[in-house]
Amino acid sequence: MVSEDRRIEVLRAIVEDYVQTREPVGSRVLVERHRLGVSPATIRNDMAALEESGYITQPHTSAGRVPTDKGYRLFVDRLSQIKPLSPAEQRAIRAFLDDAVDLDDVVDRAVRLLAQLTQQVAVVQYPSLRRTALRHLELVPIERDRLLLVIITEAGRVEQRVLEAPDGLPEHIIGELRARLNATVAGRRLADLPEPLDDTVAQAFPVSEQEFVRRVVRLLEETLTETTEERIVMAGTAHLARSGMDFVHTIRPVLEALEEQVVLLKLLSEMAEDSAGVAVRIGHENRYEGLTETSIVAASYGAEGQPLARIGALGPTRMDYPGTMSSVRAVARYLSRILAG
Amino acid sequence: MVSEDRRIEVLRAIVEDYVQTREPVGSRVLVERHRLGVSPATIRNDMAALEESGYITQPHTSAGRVPTDKGYRLFVDRLSQIKPLSPAEQRAIRAFLDDAVDLDDVVDRAVRLLAQLTQQVAVVQYPSLRRTALRHLELVPIERDRLLLVIITEAGRVEQRVLEAPDGLPEHIIGELRARLNATVAGRRLADLPEPLDDTVAQAFPVSEQEFVRRVVRLLEETLTETTEERIVMAGTAHLARSGMDFVHTIRPVLEALEEQVVLLKLLSEMAEDSAGVAVRIGHENRYEGLTETSIVAASYGAEGQPLARIGALGPTRMDYPGTMSSVRAVARYLSRILAG
DNA sequence: ATTAGCACTCAACGGGGTCGAGTGCCACCG
DNA sequence: CGGTGGCACTCGACCCCGTTGAGTGCTAAT
Numbered sequence: 001m002v003s004e005d006r007r008i009e010v011l012r013a014i015v016e017d018y019v020q021t022r023e024p025v026g027s028r029v030l031v032e033r034h035r036l037g038v039s040p041a042t043i044r045n046d047m048a049a050l051e052e053s054g055y056i057t058q059p060h061t062s063a064g065r066v067p068t069d070k071g072y073r074l075f076v077d078r079l080s081q082i083k084p085l086s087p088a089e090q091r092a093i094r095a096f097l098d099d100a101v102d103l104d105d106v107v108d109r110a111v112r113l114l115a116q117l118t119q120q121v122a123v124v125q126y127p128s129l130r131r132t133a134l135r136h137l138e139l140v141p142i143e144r145d146r147l148l149l150v151i152i153t154e155a156g157r158v159e160q161r162v163l164e165a166p167d168g169l170p171e172h173i174i175g176e177l178r179a180r181l182n183a184t185v186a187g188r189r190l191a192d193l194p195e196p197l198d199d200t201v202a203q204a205f206p207v208s209e210q211e212f213v214r215r216v217v218r219l220l221e222e223t224l225t226e227t228t229e230e231r232i233v234m235a236g237t238a239h240l241a242r243s244g245m246d247f248v249h250t251i252r253p254v255l256e257a258l259e260e261q262v263v264l265l266k267l268l269s270e271m272a273e274d275s276a277g278v279a280v281r282i283g284h285e286n287r288y289e290g291l292t293e294t295s296i297v298a299a300s301y302g303a304e305g306q307p308l309a310r311i312g313a314l315g316p317t318r319m320d321y322p323g324t325m326s327s328v329r330a331v332a333r334y335l336s337r338i339l340a341g
Numbered sequence: 342m343v344s345e346d347r348r349i350e351v352l353r354a355i356v357e358d359y360v361q362t363r364e365p366v367g368s369r370v371l372v373e374r375h376r377l378g379v380s381p382a383t384i385r386n387d388m389a390a391l392e393e394s395g396y397i398t399q400p401h402t403s404a405g406r407v408p409t410d411k412g413y414r415l416f417v418d419r420l421s422q423i424k425p426l427s428p429a430e431q432r433a434i435r436a437f438l439d440d441a442v443d444l445d446d447v448v449d450r451a452v453r454l455l456a457q458l459t460q461q462v463a464v465v466q467y468p469s470l471r472r473t474a475l476r477h478l479e480l481v482p483i484e485r486d487r488l489l490l491v492i493i494t495e496a497g498r499v500e501q502r503v504l505e506a507p508d509g510l511p512e513h514i515i516g517e518l519r520a521r522l523n524a525t526v527a528g529r530r531l532a533d534l535p536e537p538l539d540d541t542v543a544q545a546f547p548v549s550e551q552e553f554v555r556r557v558v559r560l561l562e563e564t565l566t567e568t569t570e571e572r573i574v575m576a577g578t579a580h581l582a583r584s585g586m587d588f589v590h591t592i593r594p595v596l597e598a599l600e601e602q603v604v605l606l607k608l609l610s611e612m613a614e615d616s617a618g619v620a621v622r623i624g625h626e627n628r629y630e631g632l633t634e635t636s637i638v639a640a641s642y643g644a645e646g647q648p649l650a651r652i653g654a655l656g657p658t659r660m661d662y663p664g665t666m667s668s669v670r671a672v673a674r675y676l677s678r679i680l681a682g
Numbered sequence: 683a684t685t686a687g688c689a690c691t692c693a694a695c696g697g698g699g700t701c702g703a704g705t706g707c708c709a710c711c712g
Numbered sequence: 713c714g715g716t717g718g719c720a721c722t723c724g725a726c727c728c729c730g731t732t733g734a735g736t737g738c739t740a741a742t
Contacts, residue, residue, distance in 0.1 A: 026734065027732085032716090039686080042683085044736065047736090058690065061735085062693070062734065063693075063736090102502075142477045143476075150479075150489075159730085160501075217685070235600060238596035241592045256579040259577075291467065369704080379716085380715075382716055386706095386714090386715085388705090399705085400724095402704085402721095403703065404724075500735055
């Protein structure tokens, strides 16, 4: 029916107006600003129906309507399309990211850039240790009884771990272990490593050293597995303090959630991406208590079909979804490209 | 004179009451809550004198008085003493920090702990690369034409830098360079290194390799010098969103300043410590625009007379100075102790 | 199905009065 | 001369209340 189509159109108009003006939107301004071709009274009927279905709601009796989480969801899923960035913006992104000198720099620039583009809080997860192929392992004696295990991934991430070594460990054992480890792991991801790794490597060594070798291998495996190693960086928290926010009840819990990186990581990892490669969580869809008035837009970066990690933008449910989605996707893509080349 | 002493006492009382209640304090509540032994009228005269001298001010005509930055300054310098932590608190701090497994963990725990203790934003600067003695240097070939320079400090901090190596560089040159570098720098701080370092090291090599050797040494020097390598971590930003803050005008600029780590580092480095080892900057004493209603309490950690870096707490000028100062100092001390042992 | 008309609701705003905390000043006192 | 009680004064906070206007839902007409 015609009316059904118009209702949907009305919902889109409400979302767009509300995001722009931050004010509940009434039937009159709606017909004025959008070419709906009908009278306010008709719109009112549509709005009543939309409210009945739970897509919009009234803050109080004589106010305009505001989208609900369900309304935003429909908007994101069916009513909006990701608007492409302007060529100028694209060039700016590329230029800014291309200047980075190493991985830390890339990540740092990416997160600032995303915060800038979206005018929201941006988060970037470092390329996951377990999903990146390893480029090189190194064992460095740093004291008589201590070794440093250095792990270098294809993405350029470098992690180190200190471990105790038996006193008087022969020099050549370390060299041998380094060579064997590299031969076994270089160019592979955690998932591709032979199982059980510690046996595989230890076999080649005299029994007296096997215990030590196993310890090293296990430390390596732990480091690659541990979730504590999923690093995250963040920028743009100041954008939270925009005018017109209910501060104590909104901004504080969000800041708390942001400091609990575990929560953030969990959220990011739970988000399923749609066909366009962008994932959106709206308000109460985030189970975490402090984020029920917050939406998150995320995308993976890395090679096609082999995501390394995620980036995201986080802001009030009343956010510019098409714009945010496009920025997040664009930054994720350039990030992928840079890490690939 | 007696009256002069009492005025000072009145100022102290005003600061203490105001910090506690967050309300301008009047003459009556002052005599009720503190044993000043005189009548409100007398206090009023004292307050008029204090206002005349610029230590306190009235938000509006019929309100109580509020300390000015100058008032807080006098309070911090002469009217308060750092209150020692309870033994229970001290044990808790020690226990919490002692559980840390490596430097990253120590720093991370320290900053969270400080935020928790002070109920404010806490910052911890990593042990400065240029002020720490170096423990070990390592050169690791990671690709045909790339080397990783790994720097390990006595404090346990590990930094790495990638550099291009001439193709076909003989293996033994790298080993030789590693050995020479370690012999030259191990156990020394940047300031103690022979000058010019690149000549000193390069001499020992055949002319054909000297260019490369110089590049490595210069990269090392740069890394030790660059201010971008002064890392900082932060916690407790959510404490900024306490009730009763003028949000848009206070919290936002502070968050922005916090993200500009350069600003923070500059501030920390500028702060001069008093005899008790604690430095305080109050309100407008911070030149940086966004922090004019913010105070910072900082202390150095590291060996006596050889500070490694600083930690600090940051909050509204209306803060509990004695308490914050004591927490900052305590955490700095334990940090020093842990890094020493 | 759409619309004009209309009665209704209610937040926002502003005027006006009261209250009370707190001050400054002055005359008085030990 | 420092301290004090008394007193007039100021001014923000609060409440009451009437007005306004945006926006709604309903109904009858098209």
